[in-house]
Structure formats: C-alpha cells, structure tokens
Amino acid sequence: MLVVEDSPLYSAEFFAREDPWAYLAELREHEPVSIHRRADGYEFYALTRFDDVYAAYVDHARLSSAYGTMIDGSYRPEKDSASGRMLIVADEPEHAAIKKPIKASGFNRRMLARTGATVRRNVRNALNELSVGDRLDFSKVVAPELPKGVLEVLFGIGAQDAATLLEATRMMIGYRDEAYVGSSPLDALVDAQLDVLDFMDDLIEQRIRSGSSDDMIGFLAQCVATGELPRDVALLNGLNVAVGGNETTPHTASLTVETIHTERAQWRRLVEGEVSCEVATQEFLRWTSTNSYVQRLAVSDFAVGGHTIPAGSFVALWNMSANRDASVFEQPDSFLIDRPDNKQLAFGAGVHRCIGAPVATLEIQMFIEELAAWDKAFVVTEPPQRLHSNFMLGLTQLPVEVVKAQDLAP
C-alpha cells in the first residue's frame, strides 16, 4: 500500500493553491486506499473510490464517529470531549437518541417548507437590491443569505442575530484562513466557539421560560425542561446544527455562481426550462462537493478495497473524490447540468448522512430558481480566492459584476 510522508492532504495551502482534485484522481486510479503521514506522526488511511467511501459510511459499527470527524479534530485516538453528546461525534445508540428530537423539530416537512420560503425571500431581496454595473464580492454579499434564512427559522431569531451567529461559526471553521480570523487563529476559534455556545444557552434559557416550542431550539429547550435531554446536549447540538448549516451552503452557492460563469451555455438550458432546477441542483452538489472528506476511527479491523485497515487507525472518506469516480459517473470531470440518476455523495450516506441535507438541497434549489428567474446575471471579474482548508471547499472572495441577463445571450 502506498504510504505518503508529509502528505499534501494535510495542507490547507495545497487546497487553496494547487489541484487537490488531480491529486485525488491519481490516488483513485492507482492507489485507491493509501496511508498519509505527517512529520508529527499523525496518519490516516485515505479512501478515494465511490464504492469504498460508501462502504465505509454504512459500516458505522466498525468506523466510529466519536473520535472527531476532522483530521486534528481530536489529536490522538481519544474521544472528542463532546463524544456521545453531539450528533456528529456520537455513535449508536446515543446517536439515534439525539437525532430523533432534532430531526422531528428542525427538519420535518413543515419546517422545511418554512425554511425554503424564508431562504427564497432572502435571496430574492438580496438580488433585487443589485443594479446593472454593481461590482461586489458575491461570497460576502449574497452567499450568506442562504444559511441566514435557515437560522432564522430553526432558532427563531431575527436577521441581525442570524448574521452575528454566522460570523462566529465562520471563525470557528475557517480559523486557518486569515481572510476570516486575522493573525491569532486559535484565540479567534476559541472565543468564537464560546460566544456561539453563550448565544445558544441564552436562547435555551429564554425558551424554557416562555415555554415556546415553535422552532428547533424551542423544542430542544422543552426537552431540557421535562428532563428528557440534558441541557449540555441541547447546547452542543444547537452548535452542531448552526455550524453544519452555516459553513457549507454559502460556499456551495459561491462555487455554483463560479460554475455558471464557466458553463454559461449549459446554464442557459436551465433558464430556458429545458433542464429542471431539481436535477441541476444534484449536479451542482456533486461538482462543488463542499465538504471534502470526513474522518472516522476504525474500532475493529475494517476490510475495504482489498486491504484490511487495522483497528485503531483513522480513516478519511474523501467525498470529493468519490464524486468524480468514473465507475459511477460518466464523464466525471465534466459538469453536466442535466446529469441523470445522480448518485452524488456530497452529504455522505448511512445513519450519519447530513441531517440538514434536505434543507441544504432546498437552499441550493431555491437559489438557482431565483437566479434563473432574475433579469440580471453575475459575471466573474477576477479570479476567486479559495478557502484555506482541506475540509471545506469554498471561496472567501468571488468578485462579480451585475449585468443584464439578455446581454449574455449568444
């Protein structure tokens, strides 16, 4: 098995400036299961093929989430301090017990309809404020409108509070990127994390007092009040949902605008109604693969792709690589807006599949519907800046100009 010393897969810089897609394609082709080491002794097994990544997702008994889902999330094979109490780092049976109230209160059909409507309204308002000739950074002006709408509904807060919360979670996740945090990254991460927890704790307190269970945080607060849920668990999962929702879809939206810019002819087919927004959304999700990988820890030997990964090893499931696997996707390296039967793995699979996947999908769909209906369009004017992260593929800067949609006609 290939062992890569000082692997570029650890390097945020590599993801921002080089071509991680090509590097992963090479691995997928020749060394689909490989070991990646760093000078300090940390190592993980990288899974790059769709079938292997999928097999790893569904084998949650052998591959634990409790040790952190990010490389470096927990430095040694020790459980994360939120282990078993926060959705993303809980194994069964705790995981199912936590998932139930969150799914029931935050991601039911009624809430989905409300978030969809709020996101659509926010996006439409943001677009309507723009005039032909405006130059702006899409990633800062429009992209945050997507998760903002979700926060407003799930946490029952106003647009201003939602914006503050967004800024804090952005620092937590993007703490390795100076665009977000300046020069004291760890301090910023820690301060932001505590501020988000504080904010959630206040909301829980308010809802316990008011007895309101109209939104997700209210429902969780009532579970705390009746003793069904420890307060810390409600708090940690509020944080989990906010971070998960905030630090993903704005990047997907920015990358979507960049893709539309380079694939104008395909986009026109959508605008003219030849391709449905639902189908296109799936391809935008595959193509952007915002969450590049997740990490697991093998708690017993795990056989995959003809190898056996020994118990005690970290395993990274590379979604972005699985989403370009030629054995599953025809012309995997081409963006095909009408790609049929799209099996994209952007949200993972199995019991840990992103709980917000239906909301995120809806956000992107609302977004492209509004873009398609808009009488204007974005033209990218300068090369975008990519986020310094190996975990989230996103843009910290996307300079665009607003033009008349009809001016882009062939």
Next chain:
Amino acid sequence: MTEITVGIIIECVRKVSNRDIGEDTDIFTAGIDSLAVLRCRALLKEQTGVKVPGHVFFGGRTPAGIAELIGAGHAGS
C-alpha cells in the same frame, strides 16, 4: 466591580467541575471542556461583572495562568 483573583477562579472552576483544583492545576488536564469553561465564565461574570474571553482560559490553562492573562489586559467587559 470586583477584581478577578486566583481565588475566585479556583472557586468557580471547582463549582462547575466538582474537582479539587489548585492554583497550578492545568484545568484542561483535569477534565474541563468548553462547556465547563462556558459555565465558569458565566459564574465569573456573575461575581465580578467581567466577561473573560475564551482564549484566556485556554491560554492560561491554570487558575494562576488565567489570572495573570486577565491582569495583562485580555479580559473584555
């Protein structure tokens, strides 16, 4: 406004963790996590009116270290 002393910090950390903490105990090695820091910070604010930024706990690590950082002007209000 009361000044934040090593003694007050020890008292708050003990209260949220139920552990015996001395002025040179590394509170994170002693099992304090982010949530305990959150509770501890709330107690400190209740008693002194000062909201200590999270990085002061993580940078200071011991009650003495935390008090020193606060003295160095890291604390907000």
